[in-house]
Amino acid sequence: MGGRDPNVVLLDENGKRSDGRTVNETRKVTIKAGVLKNANGSAYIEFGENKILAGIYGPRDVHPKHLSNPDTGILRCRYHMSPFSVGERKNPAPSRREVEISKVIKEALEPAVILDQFPRTVVDIFLEILQADGGTRCAALAAASVALADAGIPMRDMVSACAAGKVADTVILDVNNEEDQAGQADMPMGYMPNLKKITLLQLDGVLTPEEYKKCVEVGIDGCNQVYEIQKKALEEKYFSKGDQ
């Protein structure tokens, strides 16, 4: 994940971060819905330097059969980093880290999707990281949620995601790769903006209780910003053509 520069200034005296952002600013986020023809639903997200493709298949038959549930549909998620997504070639075999992220993304989406209308089926989520720059799990979660809506899977709410963290003893929004490596804490969050519920919360680092509260607040604010962009992406695909 790139070398570490010990002389990097994470927060200068003007309150600017290493990439020129202020403490409460996310990177530039763009989302496009419906980019893959062969998938039932899809989305492409650029979250700063992160580039991620999300594809949804289903609801469809479960294979292997023993995984199917006669009461409800199930969700499966595969988060995968392309060999070329990071500086040094990444072995394409699923790593411990990818298995974990697949699991947390699946569990972050489960409270949102309503699959009891499709018993004995599965909804497959494929997340392909084309380029990584810190915060891929949040970006992938945001893209997966848009792709699920694009596939027409019933959902209680969209799931948006953004990370908060701590560098130079200051709570910041949207941690990038540099800040993740050299910073003090990284806290990715998934959030359902209308239901006001958190579906994903991880924390790597040490925070005081006050800092933790501040982090949650800042993170939710970031999620709301991402939600607006998710909304725009869906509106653009479905509601923009001509008159109504």
Added chain:
Amino acid sequence: MSKDKRYVIPGDIITTGPYRPEQNVILDGNKMIATCIGLSDITDGAVRVIPLTGRYIPKGDDLVVGKVISHSAMSWEVDINSCYLGILPASDVFGRDFSSHANDLTEKLSNGDLIAARIVNFDRTRDPLITISGRELGKIDSGELIKISTTKVPRLIGKRGSMIQMIEEATNANITIGQNGIIIASCENPDGLSKAIRAINMIEEDSHRINLTDMVKKMLESSD
């Protein structure tokens, strides 16, 4: 667009108050929440969302077009473009005196055959049961296959079949519409057939427009 009709995405609160949640709407406290992308609609105290995307869910009495993909000793399995396979029992084709020893299922329908069928029964606990006995049902021998999104099918049919009638009359084509989004069009005149296909694709493309009927009419009346 009227006040109670608007575009929604999952999680949007359509309205609050004493309403009844119907298609694609859930009730949370007193909030009516949309669960899919679509057009919200409030009529007679019921709130629903007309979906703009999604797969076909079988419903009793629906006409569907499907492809035979395999068979067991007692039934065929039919791909009906849904998350479930359609089950066509052999006794439906061979009659009541069907015997798995005497009759060979491939005699009547083999893998890859297209059929027009009707959903007899579907309750989600088992795969949907279909039948091909009935008028306009059975094996499809000829015609052009067109696939559209299942959410656009009601628009293609129009109010009481007005849209599809208009296309059929203008082109002399015979069009079978499956509720699962698979359409078979056949016509003796190749120009009529290509025009009918153009009209269907146009409806899929521009289904959200209010003046769609006029647009299709204009296209059908044009000479090229």
